[in-house]
Structures are given as structure tokens and as C-alpha cells.
Amino acid sequence: MALDSPQESTVPSAPAPPSSVEGATGGPSGASTGQKRKTEVGPTPPQGTKKKKKAKRGTSVAASFAKAEKDDLLGIVLVRDNPYQTFTRAEMAQVKTELSRQVDAVIDAGERLIPRFIDCGMRNSRFTFSCADRKSFEWLKTTLDNLEVGEGDGLLRLRLAIPDEVPKLTREEVFITGDPPGVPRFLRNIRAQNPGLHTERWALKHQQQTASSQLLVFGIDQSQLLH
Helix, strand or coil, X not given: CCCCCCCCCCCCCCCCCCCCECCCCCCCCCXXXXXXXXXXCCCCCCCCCCCCCCCCHHHHHHHHHHHHHHCCCEEEEXXXXXXXXXXXXXXXXXXXXXXXXXXXXXXXXXXXXXXXXXXXXXXXXXXXXXXXXXXHHHHHHHHXXXXXXXXXXXXXXXXXXXXXXXXXXEEEEEEEECCCCCHHHHHHHHHHHCXXXXXXXXXXXXXXXXXXXXXXXXXXXXXXXXC
């Protein structure tokens, strides 16, 4: 799996200081003294060498994902029973750790097929892989079918989906004033007040709260938007 590479920034050229001009005058301003004016120019510091900017990591990953999607080699990790649910950072880290172990096992076993991936990362709030070839895609699909993350009641079974199978979500923000009710209470209340609204299809993307307010950002299935 690809690791982030450091980015290079442009080094600005160092400007040359203005030349210092020193004149010898012995009389009133504007009067000729009969002496030639002496001009001293200090050494100009060497100019800094400009470095070309490397392509940003995010740009190269996006291009990798776009090419993989065109080649039908883009895979998105979903919760098997709830495609609307998104992963926490801890869950994503666990997925990567488990997949790395599986790849290590394949290599240690001396198998001919070694799964290869161009990039992995977040795309539209989804954990996404660009696979190097069809065999790697199929390996990833089979491996995820047998993989679980989380603990206890929060155990999640996974599957690999293609882009067309991923629900298209619209970003919606909710700002609540007063005592923050918390996400479970808010969803319970809005579901009770709007029969037929499936809040289980809402993916929580961000939340922030103070003592007197709460901001919630959801990805919501367009069919579930209130009009």
C-alpha cells in the first residue's frame, strides 16, 4: 500500500539588496567639489535555485482512483448489512492492519499471486482501494468477505463494492442551539417526528459541540431529504 511522500515547496529567490552609493561632498548641496563621485557596489548574494513543485499526494491519489474506476479496478469497502454506515478512524486502521497481515501470509506462503494495490485512502468519505489488476481485485473481495472489524456488539462484517453499488449521499448540516442532545437523541427525535424517515441511511461525517450548541454533518440519501 502506498505511503505518503513528503512534498517539496518552492524556494523563493533571495532579492539582491540595493546598491549602496557613497558620494564625497565638501560643499553646500548642489555645489561641485571638483571630485568625482565614488560609487561602491556591494557583492550580490547568490540567487536561490527554484525547485519545481512535485504533484501533491492528494492529486496523484485522485488520479489513481479515477484510472482504477475506468478500468473496473476500484473497490470500496462497505459494511455488509448497512452500506450507509461509514467507518471510524480506528475501524479503518483495523481494516488496513488485517489486510496487511493477509498480504504477509500470502508472501510467506510463497504463493504465485501477490495482491498489489496502487493506492488506498478516503474517497467521498469511503475507504477505497485502487487495485493493480483483476486478480488483486478478486483477492481483496474474497478476503474482505471473511473479514470482521470491531468488538462485541459493534462487530462489523465487510464487503467490497464497486462505485455503482455505493449509495450517493448529499451533504447536509444541522446546527442545534441549546444543550447538545447528542447524535442518538437527535436521530430518535427527528425519526419520531417524521414517520417514514429512515435515519439509519444517514452517515454521520462530522460533529462538533460547545456547552450551548452542536453541529452535525450528515451524508443523506437523496430520497430521504425533507422537502
